[in-house]
Amino acid sequence: MNASLLFWIPASLRMAMVLLASGLLWLFFGMEVALGSAVMVLTVLVVMQLHYLKSLADWLNHPEKTRLPDGWGAWSEVFSRLYKFHRVDEKNRAELVEWLARFRQAMRLLPDGVVIMDDVLHLEWCNPAAAAHLGLDEQRDKGMRVTNLVRNPDFIDYIVLGRYDVPLTLKVKARKLIVQIIPFEARRQIMVTHDVTDADRIDMMRRDFVANASHELRTPLTVINGFLEIAQGQPNLDPTTRAGHLKLMIEQGQRMQNLVEDMLTLTRLESIETPLRPEQIAIPALLEQILDEARALSNHRHTINLHIDGPNIRGGKEELRSAFSNLVLNAVRYTPDKGDIQLVWSLKDAGPEFSVIDNGIGISEEHIVRLTERFYRVDKGRSRETKGTGLGLAIVKHVLIRHHATLVVDSVPQRGSTFTVRFPMNAVVQD
Ligand SMILES: Nc1ncnc2c1ncn2[C@@H]1O[C@H](COP(=O)(O)OP(=O)(O)OP(=O)(O)O)[C@@H](O)[C@H]1O
Ligand SMILES: [Mg+2]
Helix, strand or coil: CCHHHHHHHHHHHHHHHHHHHHHHHHHHHCHHHHHHHHHHHHHHHHHHHHHHHHHHHHHHHCCCCCCCCCCCCHHHHHHHHHHHHHHHHHHHHHHHHHHHHHHHHHHHHCCCEEEEEECCCEEEEECHHHHHHHCCCHHHHCCCEHHHHCCCHHHHHHHHHCCCCCCEEEEECCEEEEEEEEEECCCEEEEEEEECHHHHHHHHHHHHHHHHHHHHHHHHHHHHHHHHHHHHHCCCCCHHHHHHHHHHHHHHHHHHHHHHHHHHHHHHHHCCCCCCCCEEECHHHHHHHHHHHHHHHHCCCCEEEEEEECCCEEECHHHHHHHHHHHHHHHHHCCCCCCEEEEEEEECCCCEEEEEEECCCCCCHHHHCCCCCCCCCCCHHHHHHCCCCCCHHHHHHHHHHHCCCEEEEEEECCCEEEEEEECCHHHECCC
């Protein structure tokens, strides 16, 4: 049945009932009674309609404060429909508010900066990442022109040229940003900023590493090729010279092999696919072996002593052997003859420690911070003389990171150096 019929049938029935009741009253009590009753009933009906109309007006003014009455007759249907509309509307509004809050939260957590501007670049809104990247303050700078806030010539040129399809690389306060403006809606633009400083640094480190590695490999290769050319061009070289050349070639070959092995070790240590397999390490046995190695390299040129006064620990045995051995062999290499070298294993309040103390050439302040960089050598000539690759301390650093340990370097030029490895207390093996 259609809505119009649903309205008119009961309404007509109600009117018919009034007329019928008046007719009956007329029949039994006369015309005056019938007309008087009809007027009374109609007055009540009109007052009731007015009352409902007033309730509706009140509710429309303050829908959240007042309640709609249940209503009578056609009003009950009208009120219940209005109620339903209102509830759906409230639900939609709550959903919208929640969605907006979620969207704002997501924008706040976004690592990329987002700035919303009008068509003439007045700031309307920005997220914290954009504020940090460009030095903006959403509250303070709202309504200001972005070109007045980001006073960078490249940025201004980018805006003037208006070639927004190509992103702009911007240097802001020692950070490198990729900035792009995207027009949206008729009169709004979004600016997105992406910080590429770290990615750029990693990229540069990778390039440096390849350049350094190639350079390091080229020197021994040049030497070997030189001798091979001599051997080819002068087949009748006297045996002593030939033996000398062969010896140098073998040395350079060995150097290349060490270099490649060290690079592979570094790659393995950095890779998450090579997890650390900790085992119980008998520190005295390990350090005795390293002491023997150091004495062999020193060949009685130094006094080397070992003091053990600390507990055994858990860790990657071969990794720690290589790290400790590098520190000890460095002390031997960079300490002149008759020098003194102490190896000390002890337990401090914070945890166990391994110190290598020498009274050798020492290292000046500006070099200390860079020692663990790959291929970094204080004195390239001397390090090459001692067959160093400059990767030793980089390997030490990576091994220690895997053990949550740290390296502390204390050194005074011409007086000597102390390299200390500090382990956390939880590395100690409880007996
Ligand atoms: N005990 C020390 N005294 C003085 N200088 C040191 C000492 N240990 C390291 N150095 C300096 O730190 C640099 C880096 O050391 P690292 O162990 O990384 O490389 P290396 O010894 O030259 O080569 P590698 O260990 O790879 O064979 C050395 O070249 C040296 O200049
Ligand atoms: Mg070394």
